[in-house]
Amino acid sequence: xxxxxxxxxxxxxxxxxxxxxxxxxxxxxxxxxxxxxxxxxxxxxxxxxxxxxxxxxxxxxxxxxxxxxxxxxxxxxxxxxxxxxxxxxxxxxxxxxxxxxxxxxxxxxxxxxxxxxxxxxxxxxxxxxxxxxxxxxxxxxxxxxxxxxxxxxxxxxxxxxxxxxxxxxxxxxxxxxxxxxxxxxxxxxxxxxxxxxxxxxxxxxxxxxxxxxxxxxxxxxxxxxxxxxxxxxxxxxxx
Numbered sequence: 001x002x003x004x005x006x007x008x009x010x011x012x013x014x015x016x017x018x019x020x021x022x023x024x025x026x027x028x029x030x031x032x033x034x035x036x037x038x039x040x041x042x043x044x045x046x047x048x049x050x051x052x053x054x055x056x057x058x059x060x061x062x063x064x065x066x067x068x069x070x071x072x073x074x075x076x077x078x079x080x081x082x083x084x085x086x087x088x089x090x091x092x093x094x095x096x097x098x099x100x101x102x103x104x105x106x107x108x109x110x111x112x113x114x115x116x117x118x119x120x121x122x123x124x125x126x127x128x129x130x131x132x133x134x135x136x137x138x139x140x141x142x143x144x145x146x147x148x149x150x151x152x153x154x155x156x157x158x159x160x161x162x163x164x165x166x167x168x169x170x171x172x173x174x175x176x177x178x179x180x181x182x183x184x185x186x187x188x189x190x191x192x193x194x195x196x197x198x199x200x201x202x203x204x205x206x207x208x209x210x211x212x213x214x215x216x217x218x219x220x221x222x223x224x225x226x227x228x229x230x231x232x233x234x235x236x237x238x239x
Contacts, residue, residue: 017029017030017031019031019032019033019036020032020036020091020100020102020103020106021033021036021039021087021090021091022035022036031102031103031105031106032106036087039086039087040082040086040087040088040110041082041083041085041086041088042081042082042083042113043080043081043082043083043238046059046060046061046062046063048063048064048065048067048068049062049063049064049077049119050064050065050068050073050077050078050213051065051067051068051073051077051078051210051212051213051238052077052078052079052080052210052238053065053067053068053238054083054238067212068213071183071217072217073213073216073217073220074217074218074220074221074224074231075205075213075216075217075220075231075232075233076119076230076231076232077119077120077232077233078205078210078213078216078232078233078234078235079114079115079117079119079120079232079233079234079235080114080210080234080235080236080237080238081110081111081113081114081116081117081236081237082110082113082236082237082238083237083238084209084237084238084239088110088236088237089237091103091106091107092107092208092209092236092237095107095145095208096141096145096208097141099141099142101143101148104145104148104149104152105152107149107208107236108149108152108153108236110236110237111149111153111206111208111234111235111236112152112153112156112157114234114235114236115153115157115234117234119232120204120232120234123202123232124202125157125159125202125203125204125232126159126201126202126203127159127160127161127162127164127198127201127202127203127204128150128153128154128157128159128160128161128162128203128204128205128206129150129161129162129163129164129165129198129203129204129205129206129219129223130144130146130147130149130150130161130163130205130206130207131146131165131205131206131207131215131216131219132144132146132147132163132165132166132167132190133146133167134167134168134169134170134171135167136170137170145208146206146207146208147161147163149206149207149208149236150206153206153234159204162196162198163193164192164193164196164197164198164223165190165191165192165193165196165219165222165223166190166191166192166193167189167190168188168189168190168191169188169189171185171186171189183214183217183218185214186214186215186218187218189218190218190219190222191222192222192223192226196226197226198223198226198227198228199226199227199228200227200228200229201228201229202228202229202230203220203223203228203230203231203232204231204232204233204234205219205220205223205231205232205233205234206233206234206235207233207235208235208236208237209235209236209237209238209239210233210235210237210238210239211239213233216233216235219231220233
């Protein structure tokens, strides 16, 4: 047995892997048991073709929600795989604010599921771009969750990660704002990094949570102004 395999087996012997949701014993390289995974609520049609806002009612065919119909969003579409409820919200919160960085593997799987969305599946992309944090917030948190997730998606999707955006204005929390206020709060909060070149590129933005789409839209606006051919977005969950 190779040295690395030996130590991995030894660690598993004394610290057997457990489910991130309920602490039940799970197999090696498994982070969520089947029971907890089943509690994660998938987003299914009908949902807004622009922002993935689910519609809980009877409707046939594709539609655009009222928010997107009355706002200019600069991305072509933003796909999310799961609703930010219950265990999904819990694990994302623990990942971002509890510094449980190992949970990135669970959340990256949810994010990767978003790439199976018909709006993204089979579409050629040139680069993945993680949504940046302001340097002060990243220092406080210790990492950028979007960058960690983008790195894992990159390995599965065989696409390069290019951190071409930077956040240059520290904004107050968005939680108390409606979509219009969020857009105003974020205006000119991002810019293209020096030597960042996206001219003619097909970009896929990566983030953990989609709430109103305001952050993704402002990032897409900057990228398109810099010459990006198209900008789509993928997130693990939709609030």
